[in-house]
Amino acid sequence: MDEVVRFVRLGDHAFVRPDLLGLPARRGPEARGGDQAVAQLQAAVRDGDAALSNRLILDHYLGGADLATVFDEVLAPAMHAIGEEWECGETEVFQERRACEIFGSAIHDLKRLLPPPALDAPIALGGAPEGxxxxxxxxxxxxxxxxxxxxxxxxxGALPFATLSVAAQRHQPPLFWLSMSHVGDPETFxxxxxxxxxxxxxxxxxxxGGRxxxxxxxxxxxxxxxxxxxRTLARKAALPASNAAESGAKAG
Incomplete structure (x- = not known):
């Protein structure tokens, strides 16, 4: 299916029967990107509308945006907005937790649209550290x-630095990454x-990276x-063009 998705993204073509591929119907180019898309996604996840949330995120991706742009411009702003609503008491705890589940499901759906990396592609390890x-x-x-x-x-997530060190030594990855959304005791951490x-x-x-x-x-x-x-991470982690092309060819 990854070749079909690639064809649609490159030419901004429309799926006639997206349901045959297990994809939701697209909402059209007017729904992609910008403050409107963020507001629509924020409202959809707040209301627990997983189907609409998935369509909004998928539209942005199928419209040709890379995943870093989709996440930076649509998903992350909506996610942060829901979090701020919860902190201000404007959204119930169950709505914030449900929103996280919807976002997680949407990310999972995006992953299955990606071609698998080549078996000899370089390895990258990472996660969230302790706490x-x-x-x-x-x-x-x-x-x-x-x-x-x-x-x-x-x-x-919540991985002690000791076990992260073991993973790095055992696998010797060219790239390791850490996402930091929370730090407990700063001195110890x-x-x-x-x-x-x-x-x-x-x-x-x-x-x-991380707040x-x-x-x-x-x-x-x-x-x-x-x-x-x-988007900065994508630039810093970019593989040489020849390696990326070779990886895509072998995966296909």
Whole structure:
């Protein structure tokens, strides 16, 4: 199905029977992108309308936007808006939790549209470190790297730095990434983080991001690259054009 999706995205063609591929009906180009799309998605997830939420996100992707742009411009702003509503008491806890489930399901649906990476594609490992139970940001990073041609492996959330170090040493990935949405005790966290960075294999570079990342504490090494958003991460993690093309050809 990935070749069909690629054809539609490149030419902005329309599916006549998207249901035959297990896809929702598209809403058309007027529904893609911008503040309107964010507001529509925010309202849909608040109301628990998973089908409409999936259509809005899928429209943006099938319209030709890469996943980093879809996440940065549509999904993440809507997700943050729902979180702010919950913090202000404008949305119930169950609505915020349900929204997270809807977003997670939409991300899963996007993943199945991507071609699998080549078996010999470079590996990227990552997840959320200790104390950080937020999983949506990590899932988005995982998909952005997969789309870029990496064999991305999402390790999970709330992972102690000790086990992250074991993963890095065992797999020796060219790329490791951390999504930081929450930091507990700062002194303990950043001390363990520094130990993790210093113990990375010489061939491994680290990409970090998230609203809890502190540049003063976290960007102490030249091996650490901070990514302010997913589009930045996509640029920093871009594979050479020849490698990416070869990966796509082998996956197909």
């Amino acid at each position: 950080d139970h937020y999983h949506l940001a990590s899932q988005m990073v995982d998909l952005v790297l997969t789309e870029a041609g990496w064999r991305s492996q999402l390790l999970g 950043w001390s363990r983080y520094r130990g993790f960075v210093e113990g990375l294999p010489d061939s491994t570079r680290l990409l970090v 809890a990342f502190d540049a003063e504490s976290g960007a102490f090494s030249e091996r650490v690259t901070y990514c302010e958003d997913l």
